[in-house]
Amino acid sequence: MLEVKKLGDVPHLAPIVASWTFDEWGQTLGRTYSEQLSMFEERSNIGKLPICFLALLDGCPVGTVSLVKDDNLEEFGVYTPWISALYVAPKYRGNGVAAKLLKEAGDTAKSLGFNKIYLHTPNAKEYYLKYGWVEKDCTTCKLGRTIVMYQKI
Numbered sequence: 001m002l003e004v005k006k007l008g009d010v011p012h013l014a015p016i017v018a019s020w021t022f023d024e025w026g027q028t029l030g031r032t033y034s035e036q037l038s039m040f041e042e043r044s045n046i047g048k049l050p051i052c053f054l055a056l057l058d059g060c061p062v063g064t065v066s067l068v069k070d071d072n073l074e075e076f077g078v079y080t081p082w083i084s085a086l087y088v089a090p091k092y093r094g095n096g097v098a099a100k101l102l103k104e105a106g107d108t109a110k111s112l113g114f115n116k117i118y119l120h121t122p123n124a125k126e127y128y129l130k131y132g133w134v135e136k137d138c139t140t141c142k143l144g145r146t147i148v149m150y151q152k153i
């Protein structure tokens with residue numbers, strides 16, 4: 001069974017989220033693993049931002065996404081909240097895990113009173129377009145050229 005939990009409900013799983021995202025982006029962004037872990041420990045909230053979500057397949061962690069106040073793009077600082085660090089472990093890709101994580105993060109943002117969510121992506125614009133995200137702008141971040149997108153929720 002695939003379920004999505006908040007990291008705050010399974011805090012012992014923070015190291016796996018830190019490890020996935022450190023390998024995927026953290027190193028490139030110049031963070032240490034320990035900084036990456038602290039960042040996710042700070043996302044262990046339940047009813048306020050920032051919140052990290054974990055997808056569990058029969059209890060085994062298979063993916064993650066975060067809902068954060070901002071995602072380090074200064075010129076878009078007035079927009080909030082942002083979907084960040086969407087990641088599914090390679091073996092479990094192509095089974096709708098990311099779609100379920102995005103739905104849960106969107107529903108949570110709505111329940112917190114937001115009516116739009118934002119993200120930026122250097123490499124997965126086509127993926128988000130398929131799920132109803134709209135291209136808003138483009139800019140440059142430490143990962144290179146990145147597309148800013150939004151979705152009404």
Ligand SMILES: CC(C)(COP(=O)(O)OP(=O)(O)OC[C@H]1O[C@@H](n2cnc3c(N)ncnc32)[C@H](O)[C@@H]1OP(=O)(O)O)[C@@H](O)C(=O)NCCC(=O)NCCS
Pocket residue numbers: 024086087088089092093094095096097098099100120121122123124125126127
């Ligand atoms: C992008 C990612 C989260 C998708 O996870 P997933 O659970 O496999 O996603 P879903 O099952 O919901 O959707 C899979 C579909 O998305 C497509 N897809 C995956 N990555 C894509 C990309 N970068 N661009 C366009 N489409 C992509 C797959 O080809 C698949 O298409 P299909 O349904 O037609 O076969 C996963 O590939 C991943 O973790 N990638 C590395 C990190 C990353 O790029 N994150 C997003 C950055 S903002």
